[in-house]
Amino acid sequence: MTTSELSTTVRRRDRVAVIDLVGGVNARAEHSLDTAWAEAVRELPDAVVLNFRDAGYINSTGIALIVGLLAKARARGVPIRAYGLTPHYREIFEITRLADFLAINPDEDSAVRGAERSST
Template sequence: MTTREALAHVRRRDGVAVIELVGDLNAAAESALDEAWTAATSVRPDAVVLSFENSGYINSTGIALVVGLLASARLHRIPIRAYGLTDHYREIFEITRLADFMAIDTDEDSAVQGAGGDRDG
């Protein structure tokens, strides 16, 4: 299996920080994810939305990285939402109960609106 380097880009949308995950979520993604989290939360957002639209394979270490983000979010009282998960990974997030700690939406608009962003449109 070919792995794709993990990248994470942060952008803001009406008070919500959106972290776009690109590539595989595994041990090699830790640095990119940590840097993105720091950037996303440096100016306190209303919420953080994780985009999995362009992510590939997520292994157990990648799941652990997401758990770490959830722990930090909970500590700082920042809601997290996600979107773009394949049916397979959505099921894994439900089985592992990650879905109990973050809302999983179908698209970015739903995630941002659910987080309180785009209140006027």
């Protein structure tokens, strides 16, 4: 399936790192996600928030990559949250049971606030 390459940017909101995901999350997204993760945790944030608002298509390989991020976050003891998921992808996160480990918020403010709370 052809979708656009994933591009990522990392922003800071206080002590929380926000990773903006733009484009498809699939096998070709691995390098971009790894780079963003390395940058996000470089300054030892209290938490990391994934912004899926502009993420396009997510396939099962993309979900596996997100699981990889969860494992890295767990190894570092960094809470991880998400927002901007469409109802369809919220459902996918429920089916794959990612939602058991990744808090899903309706917007960035609540994700950042939740991340701050969960890290204290």
